[in-house]
Amino acid sequence: MYGWYCNERICYMVEWLHGCIGADAVPCLFTHATMQRFNHSPGRTMNPINHILLILAAFLTVYLQASFDLFRNLFGTQFDLLPALMVYASLTHSILFIGLFALCGGLFYDSLSANPLGISVLPLFLAGMFIYFFRALLLRERIYPQFILGTTASAVVPLLTLLSLFTLNYHPLFGLGTLYQLLVMAAVGGAMTPLIFRILDKVNRNFNYAHLPESSYRPDREIKRGKGLR
Amino acid sequence: MLRKPHYLALVLVVLLVLIVFNLPSQTVAKFKLAIGGLFVPLFGLSGSVQKTADRAGNTVLPRSEILRQNEQLRRENDQLKLRAAQTEEVWRENQQLRQNIQWQKQTPGRFKLARVIAHDPANWWRTVQIDAGSRDGIRVNMPVRTMDGLVGRVSAVANTRSQVLLLGDPNLRVGAVIKETGDTGVIFSHSSNALENNMVNLGFLPRNSTLRPGQLIVTSGEGGIFPKGIPIGQLVDSQAAEYGLSVEARVKLFARMSALEDVWVVLQ
Numbered sequence: 001m002y003g004w005y006c007n008e009r010i011c012y013m014v015e016w017l018h019g020c021i022g023a024d025a026v027p028c029l030f031t032h033a034t035m036q037r038f039n040h041s042p043g044r045t046m047n048p049i050n051h052i053l054l055i056l057a058a059f060l061t062v063y064l065q066a067s068f069d070l071f072r073n074l075f076g077t078q079f080d081l082l083p084a085l086m087v088y089a090s091l092t093h094s095i096l097f098i099g100l101f102a103l104c105g106g107l108f109y110d111s112l113s114a115n116p117l118g119i120s121v122l123p124l125f126l127a128g129m130f131i132y133f134f135r136a137l138l139l140r141e142r143i144y145p146q147f148i149l150g151t152t153a154s155a156v157v158p159l160l161t162l163l164s165l166f167t168l169n170y171h172p173l174f175g176l177g178t179l180y181q182l183l184v185m186a187a188v189g190g191a192m193t194p195l196i197f198r199i200l201d202k203v204n205r206n207f208n209y210a211h212l213p214e215s216s217y218r219p220d221r222e223i224k225r226g227k228g229l230r
Numbered sequence: 231m232l233r234k235p236h237y238l239a240l241v242l243v244v245l246l247v248l249i250v251f252n253l254p255s256q257t258v259a260k261f262k263l264a265i266g267g268l269f270v271p272l273f274g275l276s277g278s279v280q281k282t283a284d285r286a287g288n289t290v291l292p293r294s295e296i297l298r299q300n301e302q303l304r305r306e307n308d309q310l311k312l313r314a315a316q317t318e319e320v321w322r323e324n325q326q327l328r329q330n331i332q333w334q335k336q337t338p339g340r341f342k343l344a345r346v347i348a349h350d351p352a353n354w355w356r357t358v359q360i361d362a363g364s365r366d367g368i369r370v371n372m373p374v375r376t377m378d379g380l381v382g383r384v385s386a387v388a389n390t391r392s393q394v395l396l397l398g399d400p401n402l403r404v405g406a407v408i409k410e411t412g413d414t415g416v417i418f419s420h421s422s423n424a425l426e427n428n429m430v431n432l433g434f435l436p437r438n439s440t441l442r443p444g445q446l447i448v449t450s451g452e453g454g455i456f457p458k459g460i461p462i463g464q465l466v467d468s469q470a471a472e473y474g475l476s477v478e479a480r481v482k483l484f485a486r487m488s489a490l491e492d493v494w495v496v497l498q
Contacts (some may be wrong), residue, residue, distance in 0.1 A: 063272050066348035066359070073488050076427070077353050099239040103246060111265035112348055114355035114385070114399070117258050118250035125243045129236070162354060168251075171400050172354030177423040181353045 049207045051097055054200070058085055058105040066112045071188075077181040079188040082109060082120075083127060083153035084196050090128040091140045091149075092204075098128040115161070116168065123160030127153045146194045154189020155182050263388040266359075270390060273347040273361065339457070340497040342366055344374075346490045347391065356382075356399035356419075356427065358490060363390045371455050373496040379461040379484030380404070380449060381493050394493070397430050397462070397483055405452035406432055406462055406481075413439040414450050417462060417481065428483045430463070435477040441468045447481050457496065 061081045072078045082105045089101045106121030131138075131149060139145045159182065165172050250258065328334070344362035362368050364387050372384045374394050382402055386393040395402045397417065404417040415435040423429075432447060445465040451458030463481040471478035 059268070062351060063269055065351035066269070067273065067276055069349060069488075072349065076423075078349070078351060080351070095235050095239045096242075099243045102243060107265050108268075109351055111262050112269065112359065113350050113352040114357045114393070114395070114401070115352055116251070117262045117265075118247045121243060121247050125240075129240065158353075161352075165354070172352075173356070173400055173419070173421070174354065175421065175423070177421065178354070185353075 047208065050204050051093070051100075053203060053207070054085065054089055054093070054097075054101060055104050057200070058082060058101065059108055061085060062105070062108040062112060065109075075184050077184045079192075080154060080158060080185050081189065081192055081196070082106075082124060083157040084150045084189045084193040086124050086128045086157070087131060087146070087149045087153050087193055088196055088200055090131040091135045091138065095129065095132055098132055099125055102128055115165070116170065119164050119168070120157075120161050123157045123164065126160065127157050140197075143194045146197050147190045150193025150196075151186045151190030155186035158182060158185060259386060263386065266391070267388060269348070273359075273391075277345065277347065277361070341494040342368065342497055344368075344392075344493055344495055346493060355401075356396040356487070357385065358394050358396060360392050360394055360493060360495070361390065362495060363388045363392050365389055367497055368392050368495055373456045373460065374493050375460055375496065376485045376490070376493055378486070379463060380456065381485045381487075381490065383455055384495065392495075396487060397485075398427055398487065404456055404462070405450040406447050407450040408432075408435075408439070408441070408465065409446040409448050411440055411445070414452070415479075417447075427487050428485075429466070430481050430483060432465070432479040432481050433471060433476065435468075435479060437470075437474065437476060439468075439477055441465060441477065441479055443467060 065078055065080060085105065086098070086101065090098050093101070102121050102125035106118065106124050109115070109120045110117045131153070138149070162172060162174060162178070166174075250261075253261070342362055344360035344366075346358045347361050348359040350357040360374075368384055368387050370384055370387055374381045374383060380397060382394050382396040382399070384392050385395040385401075397404065398419040398421075400419060402418075405414065406417045407414045413435050415432045417430050417432055419430045421429065421431070435441070443465055447462045447465060449456040449458060449460040449462060461484050463483040466480040466482050468477050468479035470476075
């Protein structure tokens with residue numbers, strides 16, 4: 001109840017901000033109605049298979065990043081889809097699962113990299129937790145917020161990882177070229193996020209119980225016309 | 231805004247990360263190799279698919295083309311056999327002379343061919359994984375090369391695969407010499423330019439070095455990891471460094487780092 005109250009307050013605050021900046025000028029990521037829609041979202045009823053599938057997706061993503069060279073040879077940098085998957089996880093799963101996903105994804109990533117083991121876990125988790133706090137206010141079904149979230153996460157996660165590496169006294173390659181790499185990663189991550197949502201939503205629908213459409217019509221509450229009204 | 235489950239998740243993740251960071255380095259290395267081992271079946275699968283695709287490609291090759299290639303390979307093989315016999319003779323003579331003047335005997339290098347199965351997913355390191363490990367006799371710090379030139383050195387070894395630090399990685403430094411002049415320096419890299427992954431720097435060269443583009447750079451043998459004389463690359467240009475105290479040159483690598491497929495690990 002307290003969380004709902006908080007979210008409602010944030011929602012009103014964001015709407016007030018939109019009013020100040022001009023809602024027409026800024027495409028709206030948050031609405032009050034989104035919050036209500038979110039509470040009835042079928043995405044919230046996840047079963048263990050969904051969890052396993054998402055972790056499997058992280059595993060395959062890391063494998064693809066390590067073995068798929070065409071993109072690296074074309075653009076001189078490799079894409080990173082883990083932040084995009086984290087955006088999906090943080091908008092559809094519980095906070096504990098977000099932690100588990102960050103842990104598995106980060107460890108998979110670091111095991112094939114020269115990164116110290118575990119360095120990618122915290123940036124992924126922080127990005128996921130941040131989105132999780134505001135997910136009630138986000139239009140998760142729309143492509144635009146998905147793109148924005150994917151782009152931001154894909155730029156922020158590697159940046160935080162680099163920051164962690166420098167903090168722990170490692171010396172990765174860093175310079176103006178890193179900016180280009182981050183731009184490419186952000187663009188690809190952003191473009192792929194809506195696609196990931198489509199694919200994983202479809203997969204989830206296949207592994208969940210079908211959502212029964214609710215109708216307001218109830219035959220036992222029907223008013224029968226009597227003789228007097230004829 | 232933070233509630234009990236949020237705190238719990240945050241504390242759990244931070245705690246686990248801290249535990250991993252504070253484990254002994256050997257345990258972390260083993261743990262890392264074990265997690266990386268989960269990918270081995272996928273790498274094996276992709277290797278098999280590639281082989282099958284190659285075989286399928288071979289079946290559609292015309293017979294005349296196969297015969298032509300066969301003939302060409304036979305000729306090349308004859309030439310190489312002749313050259314190997316000559317080299318054997320020269321080698322024996324060299325060993326005899328070394329024995330006469332009581333120099334240390336040289337042992338011929340042994341190589342292990344390995345296939346590159348994965349690149350580093352992070353853009354800020356330059357490493358690859360190869361499909362040869364401790365069961366093939368691979369050890370940490372063994373040099374890795376292609377027919378063209380030096381590639382790097384082995385940095386971690388699992389049972390069936392190894393990690394190789396490539397030239398251009400900030401953690402790899404190689405003692406090098408300009409073959410023409412004999413000036414020695416150190417190969418390193420600090421460039422993050424993603425589109426220039428076949429360029430490295432040759433630093434700490436003497437101020438009065440005579441540098442010209444196109445000069446051949448080979449390993450100097452100093453440091454004890456890389457044997458002497460492995461070709462590295464060609465000098466491109468140079469400039470003064472450290473306030474004019476030394477000279478730094480850019481070197482174009484002979485090995486094509488973006489298209490590494492098969493590499494040789496120098497076992498001795």
